[in-house]
Amino acid sequence: MIVAEAVGRTLASLGAEAVFGVVGSGNFHVTNALVEHGARFVAARHEGGAATAADAYARTSGKVGILSVHQGPGLTNAMTGVAEAAKSRTPLVVLAGEATDARSNFHIDQDALVRAVGAVPMRVSSGTDAVEQTVNAFRTAREDRRTVLLNLPLGAQTGVVPWRGPLGEFLDQIVSAGRAAASVPLLQHAVPAAGDVEELAGLLAAARRPVFVAGRGARHARRELEELAGLTGALLATSAVARGLFRGNPWELDVSGGFATPLAAELIRGADLVVGWGCALNMWTTRHGTLIGPDTVLVQVDLDDAAIGLHRPVRLGLTGDTAATARAVIAAATVSGKVAFSGKVAFSGEGTLSGEGGDEGYGYRSPELARRIAAQGRWRDVPYTDEGGGGRIDPRTLTIALDDLLPAERTVAVDSGNFMGYPSMFLDVPDERAFCFTQAFQSVGLGLATAIGAAVARPDRLTVAALGDGGALMSAAELETVVRLGLPMVVVVYDDEAYGAEVHHFGPHGYPLDLVTFPPADLAAIGRGYGFETVTVTGRADLSGVARWLEGTRERPLLVHARVTRDRASWWLEEAFKGH
Numbered sequence: 001m002i003v004a005e006a007v008g009r010t011l012a013s014l015g016a017e018a019v020f021g022v023v024g025s026g027n028f029h030v031t032n033a034l035v036e037h038g039a040r041f042v043a044a045r046h047e048g049g050a051a052t053a054a055d056a057y058a059r060t061s062g063k064v065g066i067l068s069v070h071q072g073p074g075l076t077n078a079m080t081g082v083a084e085a086a087k088s089r090t091p092l093v094v095l096a097g098e099a100t101d102a103r104s105n106f107h108i109d110q111d112a113l114v115r116a117v118g119a120v121p122m123r124v125s126s127g128t129d130a131v132e133q134t135v136n137a138f139r140t141a142r143e144d145r146r147t148v149l150l151n152l153p154l155g156a157q158t159g160v161v162p163w164r165g166p167l168g169e170f171l172d173q174i175v176s177a178g179r180a181a182a183s184v185p186l187l188q189h190a191v192p193a194a195g196d197v198e199e200l201a202g203l204l205a206a207a208r209r210p211v212f213v214a215g216r217g218a219r220h221a222r223r224e225l226e227e228l229a230g231l232t233g234a235l236l237a238t239s240a241v242a243r244g245l246f247r248g249n250p251w252e253l254d255v256s257g258g259f260a261t262p263l264a265a266e267l268i269r270g271a272d273l274v275v276g277w278g279c280a281l282n283m284w285t286t287r288h289g290t291l292i293g294p295d296t297v298l299v300q301v302d303l304d305d306a307a308i309g310l311h312r313p314v315r316l317g318l319t320g321d322t323a324a325t326a327r328a329v330i331a332a333a334t335v336s337g338k339v340a341f342s343g344k345v346a347f348s349g350e351g352t353l354s355g356e357g358g359d360e361g362y363g364y365r366s367p368e369l370a371r372r373i374a375a376q377g378r379w380r381d382v383p384y385t386d387e388g389g390g391g392r393i394d395p396r397t398l399t400i401a402l403d404d405l406l407p408a409e410r411t412v413a414v415d416s417g418n419f420m421g422y423p424s425m426f427l428d429v430p431d432e433r434a435f436c437f438t439q440a441f442q443s444v445g446l447g448l449a450t451a452i453g454a455a456v457a458r459p460d461r462l463t464v465a466a467l468g469d470g471g472a473l474m475s476a477a478e479l480e481t482v483v484r485l486g487l488p489m490v491v492v493v494y495d496d497e498a499y500g501a502e503v504h505h506f507g508p509h510g511y512p513l514d515l516v517t518f519p520p521a522d523l524a525a526i527g528r529g530y531g532f533e534t535v536t537v538t539g540r541a542d543l544s545g546v547a548r549w550l551e552g553t554r555e556r557p558l559l560v561h562a563r564v565t566r567d568r569a570s571w572w573l574e575e576a577f578k579g580h
């Protein structure tokens with residue numbers, strides 16, 4: 001068995017199920033070995049698409065993502081997606097051929113390239129270390145939540161893997177040792193120091209208006225956080241990447257930050273205690289800090305010590321896993337007797353309490369607030385004046401209509417741009433795995449590939465890719481991938497014939513906008529060319545075409561080309577500019 005085959009077989013044995021990539025000579029053998037041993041290969045049309053699809057697959061499935069690319073340009077093409085994955089701490093193994101001879105056209109310093117974006121370079125150097133290094137790469141990705149480049153030098157790939165006895169036995173031994181180690185996540189149960197846990201319990205016991213903000217690091221901790229919030233009367237919000245985590249809870253405020261509803265912003269700003277759970281508390285989640293009131297006590301819980309206080313100073317920082325920390329706080333309050341939540345009102349949100357006490361009597365969890373959240377808790381409940389007409393639809397009207405039409409079992413993937421707040425906040429999602437937000441690098445053009453990776457992970461859900469015209473055209477090659485794979489997908493393009501974010505950034509200051517505006521493009525025709533069914537939407541009535549597609553066989557994916565109004569910046573972009 002040669003090295004490239006051993007690497008592929010090892011990864012398949014460790015549980016690699018889906019491999020995304022573009023195959024060239026330098027990753028041909030390793031990818032074939034993965035397929036031969038049970039993995040599914042998903043061919044993208046550009047390595048950038050493959051990288052982001054692998055990232056989104058990992059986020060949506062909870063498994064390690066695998067990307068396979070050719071040496072040199074295969075890897076450079078993938079780099080924006082690799083940077084997004086690395087910044088998001090996505091467990092991802094990038095397999096790349098490597099031309100180590102400096103005279104080769106394909107030669108670059110691949111280690112330096114990926115290190116520059118926060119990924120971890122590793123290397124298989126010979127048959128002797130091939131299996132061991134592959135196991136190391138997989139474990140680093142999984143346990144440390146890192147994006148790892150596993151370089152496969154061309155000269156080493158054809159080396160022979162030595163073994164004693166039957167090859168299968170040799171591989172099985174190493175792989176099962178690796179798998180046993182890999183199945184024990186190192187920090188998953190990490191509990192903060194007991195003193196910190198008691199201090200948090202005390203702060204929660206004293207707080208009258210606590211709010212929890214859960215981030216990516218809390219996506220596994222719904223049950224624990226809901227229990228603690230119930231005991232302490234806390235309201236529940238998330239950062240954008242954890243959207244959907246508390247879906248169905250009557251005290252859920254949806255997203256905290258620039259995307260927040262007016263009601264959520266008011267209540268978070270009015271909190272006397274905000275606890276960030278596995279959440280960076282960055283400028284987006286805190287709306288440049290304006291959602292944290294001047295007297296609000298801020299607490300942060302994070303697995304990573306370095307994340308504590310990185311974006312905002314906190315009164316108390318606890319290093320630990322979110323679920324384990326929440327459990328420890330509950331235990332500290334209920335078992336040790338040093339702190340107790342018994343004086344706190346825990347209005348369940350169901351039924352009404354006799355003699356309603358209003359805010360004074362019940363803190364945040366009052367019957368009155370339960371009614372307000374039910375009535376105004378979603379963006380689509382916020383009244384607005386429709387600005388559509390003249391062949392353009394208001395993006396709010398468009399998105400509310402889509403929210404009504406599309407099945408509830410859906411995954412929403414959103415690209416970057418002025419339009420992005422509408423699909424992110426007006427389309428509901430069933431849970432935290434149903435919203436895939438690849439925005440850590442703030443790159444335009446990742447939305448379509450994000451939808452592809454998420455759709456491969458969850459074929460049972462209808463995936464909605466929401467793109468601007470700029471992002472759609474930047475990634476158009478992957479439209480072919482959607483059609484070829486037969487993915488259940490609706491691609492919605494919010495077309496303002498511009499880089500709207502730039503138009504609204506610079507337009508009000510009188511700058512010329514010629515460089516960021518474009519002539520109309522027939523995106524529906526482009527979609528049909530790739531094999532999509534299409535609907536062009538210029539007003540509400542055109543949405544009947546979407547309803548027809550939903551009622552049909554859905555054999556081919558649907559592209560909705562929506563010509564949207566473009567006179568003003570979206571609310572979240574206005575907020576973002578305030579921080580510039």
Ligand SMILES: Cc1ncc(C[n+]2csc(CCOP(=O)(O)OP(=O)(O)O)c2C)c(N)n1
Pocket residue numbers: 416417418419420442443444445467468469470471472494496498499500501502
């Ligand atoms: C790769 C990349 N290039 C450029 C930018 C700068 N940029 C941010 S938003 C945007 C416009 C995107 O246009 P579109 O997809 O049509 O969305 P819109 O803003 O018009 O709603 C651009 C060019 C970026 N963030 N990422």
Ligand SMILES: [Mg+2]
Pocket residue numbers: 417468469470494495496497498499500
């Ligand atoms: Mg645009």
